[in-house]
Amino acid sequence: MPAPRKIALFGGTFDPVHLGHIHLATLAQDALKLDEVRFLPCRISPHKPGSTPASGDDRCEMLRLATASLPWAVVDDFELHQPGPSYSYQTAEAMAGRFPQARLFWIMGYDQWDALPRWKNPEQLAECVEFIVLARGETPQPREGYRLHVAQGGHPASATAIRETVSKGETAHPWLDPKVAEWIAANGLYRP
Numbered sequence: 001m002p003a004p005r006k007i008a009l010f011g012g013t014f015d016p017v018h019l020g021h022i023h024l025a026t027l028a029q030d031a032l033k034l035d036e037v038r039f040l041p042c043r044i045s046p047h048k049p050g051s052t053p054a055s056g057d058d059r060c061e062m063l064r065l066a067t068a069s070l071p072w073a074v075v076d077d078f079e080l081h082q083p084g085p086s087y088s089y090q091t092a093e094a095m096a097g098r099f100p101q102a103r104l105f106w107i108m109g110y111d112q113w114d115a116l117p118r119w120k121n122p123e124q125l126a127e128c129v130e131f132i133v134l135a136r137g138e139t140p141q142p143r144e145g146y147r148l149h150v151a152q153g154g155h156p157a158s159a160t161a162i163r164e165t166v167s168k169g170e171t172a173h174p175w176l177d178p179k180v181a182e183w184i185a186a187n188g189l190y191r192p
Helices: 019-032 056-067 088-098 110-118 122-128 159-167 178-186
Strands: 006-012 036-041 073-075 103-109 130-135 148-152
Touching (some): 088 103, 088 122
Parallel strands (some): 036 073
16 A cells, blocks of 8 residues: 655745745645645635735735646645635644545744744644644654654745845846746835
8 A cells, every 4th residue: 555645734824935934834745755745825824814815816826836846746726716814723723624535744933833832723733733843953852642744944034134125126136036026026016
């Protein structure tokens, strides 16, 4: 019997997707020999109340542009069609139903691993996925009932810094894929 496919779920606002996101997904893919990384832009982030990101269509298109050369990358708009905030455990349960034979992973940074006990229903998330924690020299502490894999590496990119730069009239940023920068400029995103 063949080994189950290894699918990682990478959720976030991706407003905009930047080279840091791609770098982290690549680290995770390489570290665990993942068959697929599904980028899942959220509709409403429960961690960023009151923020209004670019439209889901714009964020999906930027993700498609940024991942076009990565055969293992999939842009999945599942969360954009769900009501209310995008809770990770609900997404993971839906993906477990969609891919019942797969081994599912959840990609997150060390700061999110640290905050995970404060997420909504983290135990339900842990029942569905194994966690890939991207650490920058830190050592994530194991938690009972949570399957943990650690991949070392980080990236300095910040979507907030990119939006601030673009809002001041810049059309490019070193942390943006050039095709994504062109999309942002052509569509007038992040302008005041």
